[in-house]
Structure formats: structure tokens, C-alpha cells
Amino acid sequence: MDVVIDKNTYERRKEMISIPIKLKLDEKGYLDRECPNEQCLYKFKINMEDWENNVSDKEVHCPMCGHIDTSDKWWTQEQLEEMRNIAQNYAMSYLDKELNKSFKKLEKCSNKFIKIKYNPGKKITFINNPIGQSKEWNLDIKCKECGTRYSVIGSAYFCPCCGYNSAEDVFEESLDTIEKMLDSTLEMKKMFSESYGDDKAETMVRSMIEGTLGDVVSAYQKFAEMKYRSLSENEVRVNDFQIVEKGSELFKKITSYGYDKWLNDSELKKMNLYFQRRHVIEHNNGIVDQKYIDKSEDSSYSIGQRIIVKIDDAYDLLRIIKKLANGLNEV
Numbered sequence: 511m512d513v514v515i516d517k518n519t520y521e522r523r524k525e526m527i528s529i530p531i532k533l534k535l536d537e538k539g540y541l542d543r544e545c546p547n548e549q550c551l552y553k554f555k556i557n558m559e560d561w562e563n564n565v566s567d568k569e570v571h572c573p574m575c576g577h578i579d580t581s582d583k584w585w586t587q588e589q590l591e592e593m594r595n596i597a598q599n600y601a602m603s604y605l606d607k608e609l610n611k612s613f614k615k616l617e618k619c620s621n622k623f624i625k626i627k628y629n630p631g632k633k634i635t636f637i638n639n640p641i642g643q644s645k646e647w648n649l650d651i652k653c654k655e656c657g658t659r660y661s662v663i664g665s666a667y668f669c670p671c672c673g674y675n676s677a678e679d680v681f682e683e684s685l686d687t688i689e690k691m692l693d694s695t696l697e698m699k700k701m702f703s704e705s706y707g708d709d710k711a712e713t714m715v716r717s718m719i720e721g722t723l724g725d726v727v728s729a730y731q732k733f734a735e736m737k738y739r740s741l742s743e744n745e746v747r748v749n750d751f752q753i754v755e756k757g758s759e760l761f762k763k764i765t766s767y768g769y770d771k772w773l774n775d776s777e778l779k780k781m782n783l784y785f786q787r788r789h790v791i792e793h794n795n796g797i798v799d800q801k802y803i804d805k806s807e808d809s810s811y812s813i814g815q816r817i818i819v820k821i822d823d824a825y826d827l828l829r830i831i832k833k834l835a836n837g838l839n840e841v
């Protein structure tokens with residue numbers, strides 16, 4: 511509490527109330543955090559020691575979207591709600607005390623004409639419950655750069671402390687997710703059938719499988735771009751790796767190995783075929799055109815037909831990409 515003496519003769523008291531709030535950690539000693547970016551609001555946990563000792567007040571990185579903000583912005587909605595409750599309780603008990611005091615003063619002013627009697631109501635006392643954390647999560651991550659320990663549900667891309675992003679980890683995680691999605695196709699189809707009927711379920715599953723081609727290709731492109739940048743200063747764009755031959759040439763120039771070092775002829779042809787199919791699915795609604803036939807050398811379709819992606823094709827592409835990436839990782 512501080513007292514401010516005004517220039518005039520009377521005293522004005524300006525009171526600063528600070529409310530002690532205790533944060534209770536989960537069993538692993540982690541603190542809940544939430545990204546302040548309205549588009550994201552991603553929740554994660556961070557080891558309390560690391561939060562206090564490693565993380566700078568000026569910069570905290572969201573593990574999901576990479577948003578950077580000062581350290582005071584990362585309260586979760588639940589924490590803010592609990593703090594509001596604590597502040598409210600505190601204010602109530604504070605006002606209650608002050609009211610009691612002033613009414614007691616008034617009582618003393620009573621005279622034979624006026625009687626003032628103040629009966630205080632139920633006393634409100636202030637209880638400061640430590641703010642609890644949500645249950646521990648499974649995926650614990652330790653940053654390879656700064657050692658900060660944090661925990662997420664699903665996957666994360668950036669270290670909350672230093673913003674480090676491991677392209678290899680992200681790539682592996684993406685492929686793993688795609689594989690699990692493919693593995694659960696039958697289950698999903700059953701679930702969709704129950705909710706939307708057989709016809710809709712069939713279409714939904716087909717579009718999901720088609721989508722995985724795109725997912726694998728874009729995960730690979732990003733991986734290849736990062737890999738290339740780690741080996742060379744040459745200018746390169748992520749789209750350069752959308753074309754199998756071009757990507758292979760780029761790596762050959764800097765490492766003397768093209769994709770054919772790790773993939774045999776048939777795998778290379780398949781990779782090109784799937785990449786071209788994915789291009790038609792994404793840019794031409796899956797309808798075969800002359801350009802596709804020229805580039806893919808696919809004789810199983812005529813112009814105007816629609817590309818069909820079978821689940822085995824998706825698995826096949828996944829296998830080829832894993833093989834290629836393992837090879838590139840050894841360079």
C-alpha cells in the first residue's frame with residue numbers, strides 16, 4: 511500500500527492491491543500454456559524450471575504456429591478464468607471489510623434523533639486456491655538446441671524457448687500420421703457409414719486416400735528443401751522438389767548422388783507417376799489431360815478419365831519416400 515500526498519492539503523490514499531496467486535504444477539512439474547494468437551490458441555505444457563530459467567521474457571514461441579510473444583501472454587483460458595475468480599473473491603472480501611469499518615464509524619455518530627445499527631451479513635472470506643493444471647500429456651519433447659522440456663498433444667513444430675524446428679522430426683511425424691490414417695481406413699469407413707450412410711462414407715474415404723498422396727508429396731517437398739539448404743547455399747524453392755527429375759538433379763549437383771542411388775528404376779517411375787497423379791488431383795480435379803499423359807507416361811488412362819487412387823498406391827508412395835529420405839539423411 512502506498513500513500514500519495516496531494517499538492518493540496520488533504521491526503522489521498524492510493525492503494526495497490528496485489529493478490530498472491532500460486533500456480534500448482536502437474537505431477538511432472540509442467541505448467542499449462544496457451545498460444546495468444548487468436549487463429550491458433552494451441553495448448554501445450556512446459557517444464558516449470560525451464561520456463562523460469564531458460565525462457566526469455568521477451569520471446570516465447572508457439573510450438574504449433576510459431577507465433578512469438580512476450581512471456582506474460584501465455585495464460586490458458588482456464589487459468590485466466592480461475593484468476594478472475596480469485597480476484598473477484600479477493601475484491602469481495604476487501605469491500606466487505608471496508609464496508610464494516612465505515613458502518614461501524616456511522617454507528618458511533620448515532621444520537622437521540624438518528625440510530626444507526628449495522629448488522630454485517632455473512633462474512634465473505636478470501637480463499638486463494640492454487641490454480642491447478644490439466645492432466646499430464648504423453649508426448650514429452652526435449653529441444654535438441656536448448657534442452658527445454660515441453661509436452662504436447664499431437665505434434666509440435668517449434669521449441670517454445672528458442673523456436674528451433676527440426677525438419678526431420680516433423681517429416682517423420684507427418685509420414686507416421688499418414689500411415690496411421692491409412693491403417694484406420696476400414697474403421698473410419700464403418701464410422702462414416704453409421705453416421706452418413708454407405709454412399710457418403712465411400713466418397714469420404716476415397717477423398718481421404720486421394721488426399722494422402724498430396725500429404726506425402728508436400729511433406730517430402732518440405733523435407734527435401736530443408737535437406738538441400740542444410741547442404742548447400744544455392745537458392746532453392748520448395749516447389750523444385752515437386753518434380754522428381756528436377757529434385758534428383760539438384761541433389762546430384764551438390765552431393766554427386768541422384769535419387770537413383772537409393773531407388774531402383776521401377777521405384778523412380780512409380781514415384782514420378784504418383785507425383786504426377788497428385789498434381790492432376792490437386793490442380794485439375796483428378797481429370798486426366800494431355801500434359802499428365804506426357805509427363806507420367808501412364809498408358810492406363812485416356813484424356814478425360816478420372817484418376818483413381820487405391821490405398822495400396824498410397825502405401826507404395828509412402829514406402830518409396832521413406833526409402834529415399836533415409837538415403838538422403840545419410841548424405
Ligand SMILES: [Zn+2]
Nearest residue numbers: 545550572575
Ligand atoms: Zn500458436
Ligand SMILES: [Zn+2]
Nearest residue numbers: 653656669672
Ligand atoms: Zn529450444
